[in-house]
Amino acid sequence: MKIAHISDLHLLALEGNSPRRFLNKRFTGWVNLRYRRKAIHKPDVARAVARELREREIDHVVITGDVTNLALESEFELVRRYLEHDLGFEPSRVSMVPGNHDVYTQGSRIARRFQCYLGEYITTDLPDATSVPDVGRFPYVRLRGPVAFIGLCSAVPRPLLVASGRLGPVQRAALHALLGHDEVRRRLPVILQHHPFHNPPKRLKRYMNGLEDAAEEHRVLQGVERGLLLHGHLHRRVKQRISTEEGHIDAVGSTSASLLDPRHERMGGFNVYDVADDGRLASVETFRLEPETGDFVPAGFARA
16 A cells, blocks of 8 residues: 655635734734745645646555645635645545644634535544544544554644644543554554654744644553654654554654755655555655656655
8 A cells, every 4th residue: 555645735825815814823824924935835836746646656645734824714725626626536545634724723723624624534434433532523543455544633723933732631542542443453553643743852842843742642652563653744854763662653754745945855745655465564755846857756854
């Protein structure tokens, strides 16, 4: 089974939104877009990634969050068009989780905007696997051949300039129950979350951009013999190993699928994971855009 991993599309669509929609945290986000991010995140790059994936023998695509910029309805509509027309995979072949930009404000969280617009991509095959209530459809499990995709939501609304995440005790308890389910245990668990498991070493950086309960998640993962934890958020190609009591999990981050950046570890692209029929992880590859030719060429991973 071949799995393609993209992240951090940051698709922007401001048309039709009144100025009052920006009288909150979105104002600082708009300033960032206006004077910095709009110059490096390009929808043409995201469309090129989609075309490349359609031409490859990909069985399933995972998207680890930040598909929008400001969690506006117009942006989620644009994301749906991208998924349906540019990427073109059936919803059963695409699994997604939200990023902090997709739950940018309290209003977007309360309205469960991500779930409302993208619900077809976060369905579960084990609705009765655990008695722990879900968190807006998370976690979910999708069983595909030798793989069990487990989607988590690490995105929560934060104050100005803060982009950190949290899973929370309810979701962690549900994850623990799912990892012990027979249908999951006989497959390779592929955990999807936006925020990386490995936190920055400095306390301020952890508060601003890290995963608040990474240590608690690590305890939940101790019974896993082998698995993948896929994330975005950093806009970098990174790879690191998580040790567990039973074995290890490979934690792999994808760069932004829309990013133009001269640094190879950040240039827009995607990852591909090849999983054997017995659930063994056969290979992990990453590809970056070559802007001059429009081709996608092999790249290397940095250490998280």
